Structure formats: C-alpha cells, structure tokens
Amino acid sequence: MIPNGGTPFPTPAETYNAHDNLNGADITAAEILADGTLDGLFGNDGDPWTVEDGKLPGLFGETVDMPEHLLPHTLTGTIRAYAPNTPATIQLLQNGKSIYTATTETHPAYGQQNQSFTFPAVAPGDYTLLITKTAHTSFTVQHITVGTENIDLTASLGVMTLLCGDINGDGMINDSDLAILWSAANYNKSVNDAGVNPLCDLNGDGMINDSDLAILWSAANYNKGAVVIG
Numbered sequence: 001m002i003p004n005g006g007t008p009f010p011t012p013a014e015t016y017n018a019h020d021n022l023n024g025a026d027i028t029a030a031e032i033l034a035d036g037t038l039d040g041l042f043g044n045d046g047d048p049w050t051v052e053d054g055k056l057p058g059l060f061g062e063t064v065d066m067p068e069h070l071l072p073h074t075l076t077g078t079i080r081a082y083a084p085n086t087p088a089t090i091q092l093l094q095n096g097k098s099i100y101t102a103t104t105e106t107h108p109a110y111g112q113q114n115q116s117f118t119f120p121a122v123a124p125g126d127y128t129l130l131i132t133k134t135a136h137t138s139f140t141v142q143h144i145t146v147g148t149e150n151i152d153l154t155a156s157l158g159v160m161t162l163l164c165g166d167i168n169g170d171g172m173i174n175d176s177d178l179a180i181l182w183s184a185a186n187y188n189k190s191v192n193d194a195g196v197n198p199l200c201d202l203n204g205d206g207m208i209n210d211s212d213l214a215i216l217w218s219a220a221n222y223n224k225g226a227v228v229i230g
C-alpha cells in the first residue's frame with residue numbers, strides 16, 4: 001500500500017547512517033519483510049508501510065514488484081495439545097530472534113485436540129520453529145527452510161504433539177508440577193474458585209481433578225521435558 005501523509009523521503013545522511021546494516025548486500029528477505037523495517041528506512045508518520053501481493057511500496061505512487069527470491073510463502077502446520085480452548089504461540093526464529101509470530105486456532109472443547117496454525121507470508125530463509133503453550137513443554141523444530149513454495153509441515157512432520165503438565169513453567173513435567181496440582185488449594189476445585197491456579201486444569205474442562213492428574217502422571221508426559229527435533 002501507499003501510506004497516506006507519510007514522509008516519503010528520509011533525510012539521506014541521517015537515515016542511512018542509522019541503518020548502515022541495511023545496505024542491500026547482507027540484509028535477509030525476512031529482515032526486509034519484518035514489521036517496521038520499511039518504516040525505519042523510509043520514515044513514516046501515517047499508516048505503516050506494508051508489503052502486499054508481492055509488491056513493495058513505491059515512492060512515486062507506483063508499487064514495485066518484489067524480487068523473485070524475496071517473495072513470501074505460506075507456512076502451515078498442526079499441533080496436538082490439551083485445553084484446545086487456549087491457543088498455542090508459534091514463532092519462527094532466526095539466530096534466536098523471533099521474526100514471525102502466529103497463534104493456533106482454538107476450539108470450545110476440552111481434552112487432547114488438534115489445533116492448526118498459518119503464517120500467511122514467510123520470506124525465504126532458514127528458520128527455527130518454536131511452539132509454546134501454557135502448561136505444556138516447548139516444542140522446537142530446527143532447520144525449516146522456506147524456499148520457492150508454500151510449506152505444510154503436516155506433510156513432513158505429521159501432527160506435532162505437545163507434552164502436557166508443566167504447570168510451573170520450568171520446562172520439566174515432574175513432581176514439582178504434581179505437588180501443585182495435588183495441593184489442597186487446587187485439587188478438586190473449579191478454575192473459578194478463589195486462589196486456584198487455573199493452569200492445573202490441564203484438559204481445559206474447568207475442573208481440577210483426577211482427569212488432569214492422569215494427564216500429568218501418564219508415561220507420555222511424566223518426567224519429560226522440552227521436545228527438539230530436526
């Protein structure tokens with residue numbers, strides 16, 4: 001889009017000094033497409049500059065075709081997790097820095113369910129996918145390469161199952177979490193009761209009881225930690 005009322009031209013010396021690293025030689029496609037990069041380059045006090053339909057914003061009323069190697073693609077996938085009424089956060093990282101963030105769909109249900117996610121426009125490059133969800137341990141997929149096609153991770157990785165029961169969020173599902181769930185303050189309580197830790201409701205049905213205990217205590221989850229593949 002063309003911003004309305006923006007400042008189309010920067011003050012060259014100051015602006016380019018402020019963005020010495022954006023000289024076009026070593027900037028990645030993801031960096032160009034990241035929110036705020038174009039505003040930082042060209043200045044903006046109106047609507048944000050955005051890339052739409054494979055076009056870069058133009059300075060003279062005409063948009064400019066994106067170079068082929070910079071055209072973004074969709075990246076989709078599906079996780080399996082408990083409490084499907086709560087979204088998971090999906091991040092695409094480069095060098096440990098979050099480049100894109102998406103959230104999964106949610107369902108008005110409880111138990112273990114599939115939740116899908118979509119990144120609508122990912123610039124070509126190599127990424128690490130990081131999935132996080134409350135009361136679950138993290139799930140990392142290394143070395144995801146976005147090239148010249150849309151990617152459906154379900155085709156290569158299947159449905160990614162998150163491990164459930166990390167109530168205290170320390171990265172492990174163990175006796176520390178069991179003690180919280182089992183405590184008099186939480187066990188056999190409703191998530192709406194005063195003083196309850198709602199994360200103890202692992203399956204998302206609103207009650208903290210033996211169903212949640214069974215999830216935490218199951219061989220699939222107990223004494224497990226973060227999942228890293230790839």
Ligand SMILES: [Ca+2]
Nearest residue numbers: 166168170172
């Ligand atoms: Ca824990």
Ligand SMILES: [Ca+2]
Nearest residue numbers: 201203205207
């Ligand atoms: Ca429950």
